[in-house]
Amino acid sequence: MSGKGARTVAEGVLGSVPASRHATLSDFRDRDGALIDRGIALFFPAPHSYTGEDVLELQGHGGPVVMRQLVRRCVELGARIAEPGEFTRRAFLNGQMDLAQAESVADLIDASSTEAARSAARSLAGEFSRRVHSIGAELTELRMHVEACIDFPEEEIDPADRREQAERLARVREKLAAVLADAEQGVVLREGLTVVLVGRPNVGKSSLLNRLSGEELAIVTPIAGTTRDYVRATVSIEGVPIHLIDTAGLREAADEIERIGIERTWRAIEAAGAAIFISEASAPEDEEERLLRARLPASMPVAHVVNKIDLTGEAPGSSSEEGEASIRLSARTGAGVEALRAWLLRVAGWKPHGEGLFMARERHLRALEEACDHLRAAASLQAYELIAEELRLGHASLGAITGEVSADDLLGAIFSRFCIGK
Numbered sequence: 001m002s003g004k005g006a007r008t009v010a011e012g013v014l015g016s017v018p019a020s021r022h023a024t025l026s027d028f029r030d031r032d033g034a035l036i037d038r039g040i041a042l043f044f045p046a047p048h049s050y051t052g053e054d055v056l057e058l059q060g061h062g063g064p065v066v067m068r069q070l071v072r073r074c075v076e077l078g079a080r081i082a083e084p085g086e087f088t089r090r091a092f093l094n095g096q097m098d099l100a101q102a103e104s105v106a107d108l109i110d111a112s113s114t115e116a117a118r119s120a121a122r123s124l125a126g127e128f129s130r131r132v133h134s135i136g137a138e139l140t141e142l143r144m145h146v147e148a149c150i151d152f153p154e155e156e157i158d159p160a161d162r163r164e165q166a167e168r169l170a171r172v173r174e175k176l177a178a179v180l181a182d183a184e185q186g187v188v189l190r191e192g193l194t195v196v197l198v199g200r201p202n203v204g205k206s207s208l209l210n211r212l213s214g215e216e217l218a219i220v221t222p223i224a225g226t227t228r229d230y231v232r233a234t235v236s237i238e239g240v241p242i243h244l245i246d247t248a249g250l251r252e253a254a255d256e257i258e259r260i261g262i263e264r265t266w267r268a269i270e271a272a273g274a275a276i277f278i279s280e281a282s283a284p285e286d287e288e289e290r291l292l293r294a295r296l297p298a299s300m301p302v303a304h305v306v307n308k309i310d311l312t313g314e315a316p317g318s319s320s321e322e323g324e325a326s327i328r329l330s331a332r333t334g335a336g337v338e339a340l341r342a343w344l345l346r347v348a349g350w351k352p353h354g355e356g357l358f359m360a361r362e363r364h365l366r367a368l369e370e371a372c373d374h375l376r377a378a379a380s381l382q383a384y385e386l387i388a389e390e391l392r393l394g395h396a397s398l399g400a401i402t403g404e405v406s407a408d409d410l411l412g413a414i415f416s417r418f419c420i421g422k
């Protein structure tokens with residue numbers, strides 16, 4: 001619980017407010033004094049808490065019935081159920097973290113690979129924000145210089161000053177470009193690549209999935225909703241999540257519900273980033289495969305995988321022409337699988353990198369690109385008023401990343417995607 005009423009709830013449930021920042025073994029009691037559970041109570045007085053407000057944590061034994069009783073008791077005492085992301089939203093509004101850090105809390109929770117989790121943790125610790133801030137600080141310096149020149153006639157300005165400003169601007173643009181490049185990789189790590197997997201039963205799709213995922217287990221996640229929805233499996237390649245959509249079940253629609261499911265699968269397929277067609281080394285090309293190919297967007301990168309080469313003795317390898325790759329491999333022995341991994345990473349836009357990647361979102365990319373555009377415009381202008389304006393706009397774009405300038409609806413959009421209460 002977070003907020004002014006946390007003390008009242010503590011008094012009601014525990015009998016008194018527990019000592020600050022101490023784990024206190026306590027009885028949790030209902031209105032009549034009957035015992036609900038016995039557990040640990042923690043009280044964090046403002047401002048030294050996650051949200052910056054008074055925070056009360058009750059750690060019980062769990063279980064839905066006890067949990068519900070305890071929640072009901074707290075609500076009776078004036079608490080209410082938190083909205084999605086509300087704790088982090090309050091932390092942001094109370095200045096405990098900036099917007100990029102708040103977003104990384106959700107990314108940390110949702111991380112689908114160790115690398116993604118590490119990057120989110122780095123963002124949470126403020127690495128991304130620090131880089132954005134440092135560019136912002138240099139921009140402030142530059143803007144001060146430029147704005148100071150606005151009031152002077154052109155001929156009174158020392159050409160050396162102009163040169164220095166141009167150099168400063170070039171430096172800021174360079175740093176911005178470097179952050180943008182890292183952020184692009186951060187987005188790949190967060191969003192990954194969605195791939196359509198096409199192949200008849202028994203060509204070795206599951207075997208290939210397991211091969212691709214390497215150390216990390218393939219997670220099969222039926223999308224929430226009906227069980228008839230398409231199945232997605234996520235494998236992680238060098239930390240980049242690759243979401244695979246299985247096209248099995250696209251064939252026959254027995255009834256209306258199944259037909260809707262199939263339509264949904266088609267929409268997912270058409271929005272995917274790439275497709276893999278799997279066939280067996282010994283089998284000829286499939287008619288169904290040709291039909292599917294015809295319906296995929298022409299621009300979609302496609303890999304033709306020929307599996308089970310261990311049975312025919314063909315050599316593993318890959319070739320590509322006109323954007324279509326052909327890869328011979330064996331899911332059983334692993335021969336040639338490396339080429340498919342490399343292809344997937346290339347299509348995802350992944351570049352090998354050093355340590356220190358941070359998590360980023362499309363929103364951050366857009367803001368960084370906007371900032372780049374304004375600074376490019378500034379570099380091409382002569383009049384100080386116009387340069388100053390472009391620099392101001394670029395600065396504002398940067399500010400949107402950490403939330404120094406942000407509209408309320410933007411906040412709503414960000415925090416509503418959190419899971420309940422985080």
Ligand code: GDP
Pocket residue numbers: 199200201202203204205206207208307308309310311329330331332333
């Ligand atoms: P799926 O129905 O497409 O998912 O196919 P599975 O992955 O279940 O594989 C079907 C059968 O083919 C299984 O018996 C696998 O062991 C076998 N299989 C898969 N890949 C290979 C391979 O590369 N070589 C050989 N020899 N058998 C394979």
